[in-house]
Amino acid sequence: LMDLVVEKGYEGITIQEIADRADLNRATFYLHFTSKEELLLAGLGQRFDELVAAMAGVENIGAPWDNVAYDLLLFCHVADHAALYKALFGARGLGLAMHQVIAYMASVLERDIRDVAPEDEQDSAKIPIAAHFFAGALFAILKWWLDNDMPIPPEEMAMLSNRLCSYGAVAVFSSWSQAADP
Numbered sequence: 001l002m003d004l005v006v007e008k009g010y011e012g013i014t015i016q017e018i019a020d021r022a023d024l025n026r027a028t029f030y031l032h033f034t035s036k037e038e039l040l041l042a043g044l045g046q047r048f049d050e051l052v053a054a055m056a057g058v059e060n061i062g063a064p065w066d067n068v069a070y071d072l073l074l075f076c077h078v079a080d081h082a083a084l085y086k087a088l089f090g091a092r093g094l095g096l097a098m099h100q101v102i103a104y105m106a107s108v109l110e111r112d113i114r115d116v117a118p119e120d121e122q123d124s125a126k127i128p129i130a131a132h133f134f135a136g137a138l139f140a141i142l143k144w145w146l147d148n149d150m151p152i153p154p155e156e157m158a159m160l161s162n163r164l165c166s167y168g169a170v171a172v173f174s175s176w177s178q179a180a181d182p
Contacts, residue, residue, distance in 0.1 A: 003021065004018065005040075005087045009087055010088065015036060041100055044101070045104070048108075055070055055073055055108075071159070071162045072158035075157045078142050078154075079150060085142070101135075105134075106128070106134075109131040141157070141160075
């Protein structure tokens, strides 16, 4: 399915094409999946699980937004699978994929935020709100990066993303306005 998405976009793919590519019949496909959407979500979940497993190998230095290594792994992962992500996130892409990516990123971030949150904040609505904020911001940055053919190397994007998540856009770009002040 992922190869077909890159070749022709998600919307135009049929179950028969997926079955043909996998060298099986439609009935076998339906033994494992009820729809191409279910297959897509399973495939994306597998890619995300691989990324999270790689992130688990990064030395934990506290809050996830303080560790640029997480951002670098994310940008390298997207760069390695750029054709797929461009097809899914592009103008003719699929909202389902966008929601899956944001929800998955938010769930990982929420877990990591809970690891550093004080005990009295564990039930706070602030944690899932912050996780979704970071996930949505990361998704927006990744989409811009892909839409513009990755003009900035993953290492630089990781640093920028990390600084934006850690300090916010106002703090990151405040030096611009200070430099312009007389």
